[in-house]
Amino acid sequence: MAVSPRLGEVWVARLNPNQGREIGKVRPVVVLQADELTEAGLPTVLVAPLTTQRHEDASLLRIEVTPRDRLLKASYVCAEHLRAIDRNRLGEGPLTRLTPVELRRVQRALRGCLAMV
16 A cells, blocks of 8 residues: 555554554544654554543543644544554545644644653
């Protein structure tokens, strides 16, 4: 497959089958993998799913992405649900690209999740 997602782009992905409390179904995801790894031909890509549900108790982990381009609803990146998916799970995209400010906020949340503060 010739899909070449780029860091910060939002794509649609098929996240099922999921288990337990994992986020599933077909939904937007933001690409968080370095472009160099994608260009090297890795068969997987690191992503975090987006949700339209905001949870106050997870506010440090949920980064808002405003609607624009083909992302039609205000959404939240779920940094705590980072996962590697096969590129074949990616569908339509890119829907939009995170702004530099949004991407920095996601990266800060990821550092916290990964104890890299």
